[in-house]
Amino acid sequence: MILREHADSRAEVMIEAEDVGAALRSLTARYPRLQRHLFTDAGALRPYVNIYLNQDEVRDLPAGTGTRLDSGDVIMILPSIAGG
Numbered sequence: 001m002i003l004r005e006h007a008d009s010r011a012e013v014m015i016e017a018e019d020v021g022a023a024l025r026s027l028t029a030r031y032p033r034l035q036r037h038l039f040t041d042a043g044a045l046r047p048y049v050n051i052y053l054n055q056d057e058v059r060d061l062p063a064g065t066g067t068r069l070d071s072g073d074v075i076m077i078l079p080s081i082a083g084g
Helices: 002-006 020-030 032-038
Strands: 049-053 075-079
Touching (some): 002 032
Antiparallel strands (some): 049 075
16 A cells, blocks of 8 residues: 555554544654645645545544544545546
8 A cells, every 4th residue: 555655664553542633643743754645734634535433434424533532443544546
């Protein structure tokens, strides 16, 4: 996956956070090169990056990135891939 190269080739990273947004901020603090791939300069999630909390797309959740996390929750980051 293309984002792995910006996270020391890690497929998984363990992070403790209260909500999805805090987890993403912690991730980009640990791996600063991910910042420009996940967020715009204004701090919004890039439209071509899909963030899932367990099986739910975060943008579809009522609280979005403010959705609280429970122990054992999994956040998956999938960039959209264009092609034909």
